[in-house]
Amino acid sequence: MDSSRKCVPERTPSRTYKLKEVSKHMSADDMWMIVHNKVYNVSPILNSHPGGSEVLFDCAGVDATLAFEDVSHSHFAWEMMEDLYVGDLAPEDIQRLEKLNYKKKRRLKAPIYERATSKPEKEFVDSTEVIKFMSRTAFLAWFAVISLLGYLYIQFRKL
Numbered sequence: 001m002d003s004s005r006k007c008v009p010e011r012t013p014s015r016t017y018k019l020k021e022v023s024k025h026m027s028a029d030d031m032w033m034i035v036h037n038k039v040y041n042v043s044p045i046l047n048s049h050p051g052g053s054e055v056l057f058d059c060a061g062v063d064a065t066l067a068f069e070d071v072s073h074s075h076f077a078w079e080m081m082e083d084l085y086v087g088d089l090a091p092e093d094i095q096r097l098e099k100l101n102y103k104k105k106r107r108l109k110a111p112i113y114e115r116a117t118s119k120p121e122k123e124f125v126d127s128t129e130v131i132k133f134m135s136r137t138a139f140l141a142w143f144a145v146i147s148l149l150g151y152l153y154i155q156f157r158k159l
């Protein structure tokens with residue numbers, strides 16, 4: 001099925017929400033999540049969701065698109081979502097998510113259940129800088145040991 005069609009609810013969105021706003025709705029009686037840039041309130045299905053409530057809690061307040069797609073939900077699931085739809089994700093955050101999900105898709109082969117916003121992307125560490133730092137430290141350590149041994153040798157010679 002065409003994924004761009006199946007995720008468009010029939011109702012016109014009343015408004016858009018920013019990621020920050022969505023992340024405020026994480027409790028069982030008020031749980032929002034994002035699937036394909038649309039915001040859903042999943043509280044009504046929390047106890048009846050066939051995949052269990054735990055997986056929904058894992059995605060509470062964040063982008064659940066990758067986790068949702070990983071399960072290959074049926075057309076029936078998409079129909080259920082129409083009643084849960086509360087609005088669209090703000091355009092500026094759509095771009096942020098696209099970048100984040102692109103990185104995640106490339107990095108992870110396993111199902112993705114992580115939070116999109118609460119865990120920041122790991123910072124890039126330049127390995128050549130780490131090697132330089134370690135060799136400098138090793139050099140200084142050896143220098144200190146050799147100087148100490150030299151100093152002790154000279155002191156003992158004097159005795």
Ligand code: HEM
Nearest residue numbers: 040042050051055059064067068071073074076077080081
């Ligand atoms: C956003 C609203 C959601 C709705 C309306 C929904 C609905 C459904 C429905 C109807 C099923 C039964 C199988 C099917 O017809 O596809 C199902 C199964 C399942 N769902 Fe969801 N789901 C939602 C979100 C999620 C999310 C975010 C996850 C995260 C991993 C998830 C994980 C699962 C799992 C693991 C199953 C069981 C699949 C199986 O046993 O084969 N669902 N869901």
